[in-house]
């Protein structure tokens with residue numbers, strides 16, 4: 001027996017237990033891959049991400065083969081070993097002997113899971129024999145979407161669109177790159193300066209990375225800053241700025257940007273990104289609710305913290321670690337920041353509010369409530385020509401409303417909301 005792949009599988013198991021038991025975000029749990037060789041780190045990431053993307057399906061499959069699966073509190077990591085092993089077999093096309101042997105070794109190494117080694121071995125052998133047929137008969141989108149989320153989307157967008165959103169979450173998302181100008185070799189131009197690779201790529205290995213010719217940003221995330229219009233030579237405050245995708249976009253468009261971010265470590269990431277891109281912005285580490293500019297400015301962009309349910313394609317753990325109360329908490333926090341943002345806008349100026357959430361409390365309802373509290377602002381509808389003619393991305397209020405099922409034929413896009421508000 002070979003132990004090839006064991007470090008990667010150990011790391012994947014640690015990531016899955018961190019996410020599923022401690023509700024840690026995947027990006028944070030991925031620290032378990034530090035120190036691994038690039039290939040092992042990639043394999044660990046693939047096992048963990050795909051297990052989370054397919055969690056509902058994998059749990060249903062295992063229930064079919066083991067009516068009484070190992071109890072989470074008495075079996076150490078046995079449940080996660082089973083899930084990851086089944087994922088390797090059915091979704092990552094790992095040869096049966098390697099996946100089953102890997103799972104056995106993980107169970108052997110844990111004093112609680114070791115008692116379940118015979119069970120793990122037997123179940124994974126059955127999965128390798130009969131699992132494909134079970135998976136093919138499942139309704140993947142339904143199983144992989146918790147009810148609380150599906151019901152919210154059906155309520156807001158209707159059943160058909162909710163299903164299309166859930167379907168869009170089943171695949172690995174494309175990689176979108178924003179170019180500072182030129183074409184990106186090997187990628188397709190989506191619109192404006194946005195280029196798309198259909199398959200995941202190692203970004204730092206792409207031509208032009210070291211020279212700072214581009215940055216990574218989902219196509220949908222590039223649209224809110226465009227709603228400010230021509231910002232060349234204009235003062236723009238970018239609130240909640242890190243890691244700086246929108247700061248870079250505004251600076252590259254010639255704006256004089258002040259980027260405000262609360263988390264020092266995240267601001268360090270913004271610095272690093274701007275330095276590589278050879279772009280400049282004034283930076284302020286501070287809370288947007290307390291900080292104020294010396295004088296109001298003509299343009300403010302607020303990319304508010306949110307439940308991030310529009311980014312489930314890129315963060316497949318979100319459905320399993322978030323809950324409806326997170327949506328409420330996030331919308332309350334964003335409402336306070338939005339009121340502060342309003343105070344920073346000069347008369348006649350524009351405020352763009354954006355979130356990467358699909359939830360209406362964090363989108364249109366947030367704006368309705370803001371307008372009720374702040375009579376000196378009005379909604380200014382987005383025009384299709386401002387977003388490359390994509391009229392389907394504008395809702396009945398005239399706000400930007402992208403969904404993961406939009407641009408389906410080209411690989412979809414994140415769910416973003418943005419409203420443009422003009423101060424009288």
Ligand SMILES: C[S@@+](CC[C@H](N)C(=O)[O-])C[C@H]1O[C@@H](n2cnc3c(N)ncnc32)[C@H](O)[C@@H]1O
Nearest residue numbers: 240241242243244245246261262287288303305
């Ligand atoms: C959605 S992310 C911003 C993404 C960023 N605009 C970009 O395009 O790369 C939200 C950011 O808001 C920051 N944040 C949350 N509450 C804040 C507050 N009260 N003041 C300033 N920043 C805050 C978070 O630390 C996080 O970095």
